[in-house]
Amino acid sequence: MNTNIKEALRLAEVLFDGFDLVERLLDTDDNPSDILAAVRGVVGALRAGIERKQSPVITQSKIDEMLDDLLTTQKAQRAKADEELRKMHEKPEEPQKL
């Protein structure tokens, strides 16, 4: 797996653990309710944002899209390589004799 993706997934795990810890701490009774609400809001928004980023909904249409991209890109790239090969070895036309 790509190192950046591995790192991103690891970071997301660490953040989730952090959120759980903050939520557990917030469950204690000795914090003012307005601060609790504010912090809960921030934590909730961050968690939702990460979940959206980390867990794209996998649908059949997304998979079909990727398969289509695989085949059409390959076809286009191959056609281009064939064309470049042909052009490279094309003999220049001889000038017409008058």
Next chain:
Amino acid sequence: MISMTRPMTRPIVTIVLAFVLFACGASAREKTIHATYVATVTAQKGFQAFEKQHEANIVASSRETGYEAGKAALAAYREKSDRVTELFAGVWRALAAAAVLNEDPKAFANLVEAWTLLQQALRDLSGGKLP
């Protein structure tokens, strides 16, 4: 051609891995499916970039070797590359099945097996340049 070293080991590893994945909670299975999805998208983009550059290199080197040799080199490369394309298609189908049949351990086993084969084929094709 895909290396088939240790043919008995791979199915055992696959079954164990599938069992571990199934034994994990639903959240862990979902994370695995999503991680595989992201990894497959990344691998496909890498493969497409590699293929484009590799074919351009073949065309460029045909200046020395000639048109027929260039054409033959492209055909030989594409024969190997087609196998990778088939394996990508296999992974996408397995991924779709695993995403739908989230509780089915067989769907996970198929996904892990398809991904293992694809990874090996990518390494063989690129001489270890692709992950």
